Amino acid sequence: MSKPPVTDPRRRIPRTDALLSLPAAIDARKRLGDGTVRATIRAAQDAARRGELPPDDVEQAVVDALSGHRASSARPVLNATGVVVHTNLGRAPLSPTALEAVVAASGYVDVELDLRTGTRSKRGAATRAALVNACPAAGDALMVNNGAAALVLATTALAAGRAVVISRGEMIEIGAGFRLTELIASTGARLHEVGTTNRTHARDYADALASDDVGAILKVHPSNFRVEGFTSDTSLAELRDLGRAHDVPVVADIGSGLLRPDPLLPDEPDATTTLESGADLVIASGDKLLGGPQAGLLLGDPTLVQRLAKHPLARAVRADKLALAAMEATVGGPRPPVWKYLHADSENLRVRTESLATALGFPVVAHDGRVGGGGAPGVPLPGWAVRLPVAAAGRLRLGDPAVLPRVHDDACLVDVRCVPEADDPRLLAAIVQALDEL
Numbered sequence: 001m002s003k004p005p006v007t008d009p010r011r012r013i014p015r016t017d018a019l020l021s022l023p024a025a026i027d028a029r030k031r032l033g034d035g036t037v038r039a040t041i042r043a044a045q046d047a048a049r050r051g052e053l054p055p056d057d058v059e060q061a062v063v064d065a066l067s068g069h070r071a072s073s074a075r076p077v078l079n080a081t082g083v084v085v086h087t088n089l090g091r092a093p094l095s096p097t098a099l100e101a102v103v104a105a106s107g108y109v110d111v112e113l114d115l116r117t118g119t120r121s122k123r124g125a126a127t128r129a130a131l132v133n134a135c136p137a138a139g140d141a142l143m144v145n146n147g148a149a150a151l152v153l154a155t156t157a158l159a160a161g162r163a164v165v166i167s168r169g170e171m172i173e174i175g176a177g178f179r180l181t182e183l184i185a186s187t188g189a190r191l192h193e194v195g196t197t198n199r200t201h202a203r204d205y206a207d208a209l210a211s212d213d214v215g216a217i218l219k220v221h222p223s224n225f226r227v228e229g230f231t232s233d234t235s236l237a238e239l240r241d242l243g244r245a246h247d248v249p250v251v252a253d254i255g256s257g258l259l260r261p262d263p264l265l266p267d268e269p270d271a272t273t274t275l276e277s278g279a280d281l282v283i284a285s286g287d288k289l290l291g292g293p294q295a296g297l298l299l300g301d302p303t304l305v306q307r308l309a310k311h312p313l314a315r316a317v318r319a320d321k322l323a324l325a326a327m328e329a330t331v332g333g334p335r336p337p338v339w340k341y342l343h344a345d346s347e348n349l350r351v352r353t354e355s356l357a358t359a360l361g362f363p364v365v366a367h368d369g370r371v372g373g374g375g376a377p378g379v380p381l382p383g384w385a386v387r388l389p390v391a392a393a394g395r396l397r398l399g400d401p402a403v404l405p406r407v408h409d410d411a412c413l414v415d416v417r418c419v420p421e422a423d424d425p426r427l428l429a430a431i432v433q434a435l436d437e438l
Contacts, residue, residue, distance in 0.1 A: 012055035013048045016041055019062055028066040040065045078427055080396075081406045082383060082415035084341045085256075085373030089404065091287040091294070097333035098292065098326040105325035124319065127328040131297065134331040135259045137275040138282070138299035142309050143327060147255070147285040149317035150296030151180065152187055154251055154283060157311040158304075159189040159215025165208045167200035167234070168193050169227060170220040180220060180253075189215060199232040205239060209246045217243050219252045219279070221269050240278030249304055252279035256375035257290035257297065259331070264342060265289075265376045271299050280304055286327055288373040291336030293326040295319055341418045342371065342381065352416045352424060353384040359428055360435070363387050367406075369417045385413040388431070395434035403430045 047053040114121040131141035194204035258270035286295030369381035393412040396403040
């Protein structure tokens with residue numbers, strides 16, 4: 001291959017060692033690592049060699065790229081959809097207290113060490129104590145890495161090789177084609193279906209207990225749909241009596257993770273009421289209405305919880321130190337963002353929305369938010385939104401900061417319910433930029 005002539009502008013492309021000596025590159029190597037910085041430099045040099053970037057602009061391109069480079073590819077997003085527990089945005093945002101706990105736990109911590117004696121201690125003991133303190137109806141608690149893992153662990157430990165009795169009306173499928181029944185079957189347990197989609201009676205469970213080798217009675221809250229009309233359900237009190245008569249535990253998967261009743265969501269089950277009503281073991285998610293990190297919670301009878309904790313599978317699904325720290329801080333600290341967004345002051349939301357609309361010159365429309373994450377289906381969270389041209393939605397998603405609005409009725413709707421009030425100026429700037437690019 002012939003060498004470029006002396007007058008070739010590519011000769012002006014800065015050398016790698018010169019670019020590595022830039023203050024921005026030196027700082028970035030400490031923050032991002034040498035490999036990332038060198039890759040950024042090579043990308044700018046290659047762009048210049050292809051004629052896509054003037055050689056004299058390479059240095060500034062490297063500085064700009066490194067200043068905007070994040071340690072993770074995950075981009076922070078302003079949630080302007082009005083959906084509080086947004087699965088595609090990572091569900092619950094952590095509270096400042098939980099974030100502080102995560103940072104503290106990111107180094108060496110006494111996650112399995114008794115500092116007084118210097119000997120090994122039980123993993124996550126403080127988190128388990130915090131959960132029991134927040135839900136006294138539970139005699140003990142165990143935390144695993146997500147809700148599906150909690151169901152797998154409970155089913156495996158209690159009913160592998162035996163039957164799990166479940167109502168046909170509770171054989172649900174959630175997002176991405178995930179079916180609880182397939183998950184249960186994967187553990188080696190047999191599904192013993194009883195009743196019908198709309199009506200299941202106590203006698204249906206009784207017949208199953210009398211005719212099969214049952215390891216657990218499972219009651220699942222149909223969190224992402226509702227069945228109305230000619231319906232009948234079996235209460236936890238009835239299931240408790242049946243279970244005790246046959247020495248079979250009653251396991252209730254409540255899904256969303258409320259530990260106590262919330263008047264705003266009267267039909268959403270909570271762990272305390274569920275345990276007091278007859279469940280021996282409650283399964284719940286930590287990153288939905290509880291407002292904590294991704295986790296699966298197992299709350300209830302101490303003997304059952306310890307049985308699950310000692311099962312070999314518990315090791316495979318255990319929570320890491322960061323999640324344990326975040327959960328302890330969530331249940332023991334101030335109200336998390338999820339609770340604040342659900343219970344946002346209506347007048348304050350209106351004022352914020354009107355202020356945003358006035359600055360932009362676009363109208364305010366009534367807009368109902370949603371709980372999200374499969375919680376409280378059909379329950380509206382009355383509020384407002386700024387109505388923008390639908391074409392603004394794509395610009396907002398790709399802007400800096402990224403903003404996710406709701407696209408509905410051929411419009412881009414911006415709802416501030418789940419946007420921290422301190423971020424209102426950033427939201428306004430992002431919208432102005434998006435509209436300018438239309």
